[in-house]
Amino acid sequence: MGRLSTFAKNRILNLRFQKSYRIKQIANALFQEDNIKVSRKSISTFLKKYIETKSINDKPRSGRNKKLTPEEINLIGEVTRLNRDITAPKIKEYLNLNVSTYTILRASKLFEWNKLNPNSNEAKKAAALERQINGNDKKRKMGKRKNDLGKNSASSTSLCSDDQSDSNQTIKLEPMQKEHTSIFPELPPDANLNLIPESEVLLTKNISSSPMVFATKILYKIFKLDELIGHNVSGKTFNKYIKNKKALDEKRINYIRWLVESYFEAESKDELWKSCRTAINKSIRNNEIKFANAVGIPPNNFDELQQNLALSEQHQQMQQQALQHEIHYEADFTSEQSNSIAHLNSDQVSGTTSATIINLQPNLSIFQITNDLPPNELDELHPDNEVNLKLANHLNQTTSIVRLTDEADIPPEFIQHDHKVYIDLNKATKLDTDSIVFDESNNQFIVHNEPSKMSILSEPEILELKNLCCCSPMIFSTKVLLKIFTKEELIGHNVSGKTFHKNLKNKQPLDEDRIDYIRHLVEKYFPEKSIELVWKSCRKAINRVIRNFEIKESRLIKSIEDDILMEADGFDGENLDKSNDESEIEMFCENVHNTNSNDRSSSSLETFNLNSSNL
DNA sequence: CACACCTATCTTAGGAGCAT
């Protein structure tokens, strides 16, 4: 999901107020003329906000809450006014404040008698705060808004009420002594880097609402995920809980900086890069936290995170491909695979076949197939065409096939865009390609005649579950479990039916066929060398989910009893939040390390919300 | 202590899906 760029916002205003377009027409025009995909809702919301605020800028955000109360800040001010030599540690001790000494120091600098060097970052922060308080915070932080860019300024002035002429009169910052040139002003792109084609860079810029978004998007194009986890831009860390961060590859970081500085204008390139650097670090950190939550590992355990990340060979392969933009497989086809391709397509595909990765992101791999087919024979790429599906299967591509075409009318499973047609395999007919396996030793596809595994979930459903589980086979297995078993079938059961706990007896084994099906899916979608170890973890995860259900149920019974008692005292029973299976899985991940936790009373009902409708 | 640079935490924006 992207944010509306300033260019897009001005286009919307232009189309709406100068051409009187309807919202749907605006969405179509943006898509067709500017290659910008914006939902009707976003346009509607933006127009409403524009009419309300007369500005295309975001509303101000509050930011993180202050730890210090206004009273404490005033006390700090009073103490420093009375004793100009007092140190921050002394203030902390004297006022018994539970914040760092530098936070106290920062607070003290808010007061007139203790002003900062006006050139320091802290002074600029304080000045910004003061401008905000005075209500004339018109000058935004460098690079934070795209209307800083010359390209869009002309169109924005005609429709927007932004007054850029306002300057801060209360605090005069020293003028820059010199034009601060970047460290890498003329840095030529390194020929050894996997450079992104200019067209793609331009497209990325067009869909980026800010230089920071642009920098982050480029980051994910040229770094693998496991290269990012445990890293930040500089390699430094200033958080006592987060150690061992490594620096990202300097060459590629310089390349990003060079791109940002080439494509975005700013008064200070250093300020611009600073914002981008922060955005990059934050994005990596968010991914670390997200991934850690998914696999149930502390987010700062980078080694384990990376090991888990490497678990999925398929994922790793896709990441590798993501590094290689526009990989041409022609050579592969003519050498190793040509026989198999020919074997498969002799009747269906004529001429030279080549495939090209044209748009690579993690979990979104699209490859282009070009051949000598007549341009309008779309049925050659219909999902019923086994060649393409098998090819997709073999190349581990799951999302789409694309080919060039001029065809106007296309079936619903095709997506037409930019004179190309994409086939969405997820929407395509459910073909069972499971039994088709590429035998590398013989360079051919083999159709297994053995009876196929029980097929409970459709391929798109499974892929969706897999995409949701961040490469963790344990989470995947529990998600499948919840899809194919009812809660009643789970409670009182575990995978084997065995129990080694003195308080847990009479467990029944889960339906063997369905458990085998889950294992089959885990093996298929998480092809690990040590499948036994993986399955052991999955088994534990499944048993833990079931145990959580049981614990929740017992709590619910207790909570119902409590409700009955509390209702008598006027208690509002709406405290019981609703949840669904997904949140239960997430809770499982959070709690998986606390299996022996005894702190059940403190977690109360919020920890184990139960959707009463499920019972 | 000032600074730079990181992370944490908050609000807003926007997408998807659905209903009216």
Add this chain to the structure above:
DNA sequence: ATGCTCCTAAGATAGGTGTG
């Protein structure tokens, strides 16, 4: 076309800490 909910990304601003 609009409004609603749920969710996530982005942006803003604060706090924390190593270094000199």
